Amino acid sequence: MSIAATLLAASASFGWFSYDGADPVDQAVVVAPDEYRNPILQGFYPDPSITQVGEDYYLVHSTFSWFPGIPVWHSRDLVSWRQIGNAIDRPDQLDFGKLGMSRGVFAPAIEHHAGTFYILNTCVDCGGNFVITASDPAGPWSDPVWLPDLEGGIDPSLFVDADGNAWLINNGPPVGTPRYDGHRAIWIQKFDLATLKTMGERTVLIDGGVEPDTNPVWIEGPHIYQHDGWYYLSCAEGGTSLNHSQVILRSRTPDGPYTPGPNPILTQRDLPADRPYPVTAAGHADFVTTPDGRWWASFLAIRPYAGDFANTGRETFLLPVEWHDGWPQILPPATPIPLSLPRPLPADTAGAPPTSGAFAWREEFDGPTLSPEWIGMRIPREQWWDLAAEPGTLTLQVRPDGLGSFGNPSFLGRRQSHAHASAATSVTLQGDVGQAGLAAVQNDDYWLAIAVTRQGGTQKVRLLRRAGPEEVAAGIAVAEASVPASGPVELKAEADGATYRFSYRDEAGWHQLGPDQDGTLLSTERAGGFTGAVFGLFASDVP
Incomplete structure (x- = not known):
């Protein structure tokens, strides 16, 4: 019996599906033609990671146990995004079994080097850390290549230095017995781009967080960037709820030692709860530059409709990054996330579906x-x-x-x-x-x-x-x-x-x-x- 005949034997046929949404903030915040609205991707699009290839930008997100997984988006203006595929789109790539919907694929990180796209990721409770590759970000993406040296960790990312040396950075257990709940470390290890295998010893870059004496929790989502002779390590810290934040450190070499800068460089935990149209839980940022040399950060945050209740999940926001005395800052302390800002690049909306506002x-x-x-x-x-x-x-x-x-x-x-x-x-x-x-x-x-x-x-x-x-x-x-x-x-x-x-x-x-x-x-x-x-x-x- 054909698939169509099997389906029709006992089935349901849906003739159409429609969606319509508008929030009070959409009327309250007026966005001019040369501005954009935050968030840039509304709904369950957490843990954004972004990379640049010439004038093209590519963005990926966590999808946990939803399938297809890890949506891949393309944009030329950092605001108008078109989903061009899903990196996990074949049933034989991963096996989620009967995992809860918040297990599975966590925090992907996308990078591009020498004609190849890389996504580093963790399949929680379904295999561990892995890398997949593609020559076209729309796919197909390869089957996972597993990274056993990163066992016990999450949130791997890739950094390729100007000399061609590659490094993997990830969250992992600290050395020895954790001192408290949420005590984690950031590790680094060399990576062979040809064989997709780790090399040499793993090294701890951060143990606990930027202020270890305060018992900081859940240092994660690490990325390394190079700027003006320094290597900058940016991480999320504080957990993914109200205390979420982004922190920054720098070093003269990729494998440290790293010194913390003025931190945090992004948070909303220092604002009054009764502020209008609150945005909370901001963090898990990734940086990218525009052709004119300006830096921008994509990150997640939450828009609650009351108290800490939010049904739309963690969404993707975009803000400019300012540099002060050699340190990047996404927002000054006690500053609400702006809900409208000047566009980073000329608008390129052709073919882009609506993803923000009403x-x-x-x-x-x-x-x-x-x-x-x-x-x-x-x-x-x-x-x-x-x-x-x-x-x-x-x-x-x-x-x-x-x-x-x-x-x-x-x-x-x-x-x-x-x-x-x-x-x-x-x-x-x-x-x-x-x-x-x-x-x-x-x-x-x-x-x-x-x-x-x-x-x-x-x-x-x-x-x-x-x-x-x-x-x-x-x-x-x-x-x-x-x-x-x-x-x-x-x-x-x-x-x-x-x-x-x-x-x-x-x-x-x-x-x-x-x-x-x-x-x-x-x-x-x-x-x-x-x-x-x-x-x-x-x-x-x-x-």
Whole structure:
């Protein structure tokens, strides 16, 4: 039986998918034509790493256990980005098994040297540290080459000196017994670009952080840069929550010793919590230069809608880097991240989708493949989706894996990019089993969904919720209503900060199904981990 025939036997067909989002700050902060808006990439795009090849810039992010993994973006103005591929896009590259959604691939670092692109990365609980390469950043990328000498560490990055010598830098355990929880070290080791193997002894560059006597935590995300005869080591420090920061050190040689400069060079932890439109948890920066010699930093930060609650995850921001007395600074102390600034380069927006501010888009499923922004939960081991079974539709096979199964459910989604947003679709359920619909997913234990079900010739819509591991994996049915026994059903999910609403449409119009739902369960403050919420389409035979 063909893939199309198999899918149609018990499946759901989605005719379109739309997204619309706008936050209050989008109206409050006016952006002039020669300015750009922060963040430059809204939604779950954490741990940005950037590299430059002539007038072209390339950016990558963490995706943890989502697949395809490690999106690769291209820009010529540092603001308008087009996703050109995913570095982890083949099921045989990595195996996420049944890992939680915040395990898998952490903090990739992209570099380019002599015609080859390199991504250094860690597959947490699924193999350790590795390097992949490509001649074209759009792919294909190679299979992982594992780096056993970096065992126990994360966040590897590559530095190639002007003399051609290459070095790997990463976070790892300190020498001996850690003195406190979060005590880590930054290590360096030579690297052979020809064989993709480490060489010689590993050396500790930082033990603990820039002020070891204060027991600093989670020094990580290291990058080395060369400037005016100095080697600068930039790292994140303080953990990825409110105390996140970026710190800087320098040395006359790549392998140290390094001396700390005025630190931190970026943080938001020294600002009042009640400031308007707060941005928090800033750090994990990577530097790049423009043709005129100016330095810029991409980094992550969070936009909470209340307190520490944020469903959009950690997003990508961009700021200029100023040099003072031989030291770089992204922001002075106690300075809020600017939400609009002059553009770093002339605008190059042709073909770039909206990624910042208020925007909307619609997917008609009328192409031969899905756009690279679509992601699913873990690695697929079979083809359960299709765009050709019914032209102009996305068909998902009804399968045993559900949203709470810690498997690979028939689910494809795209990131929630605003605290105030809506997603909608039209679904037709084939066969007399299973359910299919629209979900807002943070991870296996925390999600909300509206599903169409059919049993005994009747069709209903059902509101489902899973608000923690203590609730059943299939979710709790919160409400249901009858709809026509056949034909497509339109569904909608609306996010209003901490409140989510789910609706269906019939001949009389839209109807909210069940009461307002507590959307804080989709925040990392409640659900934990490092990701953000994803709106998506699903099908399963879970009752």
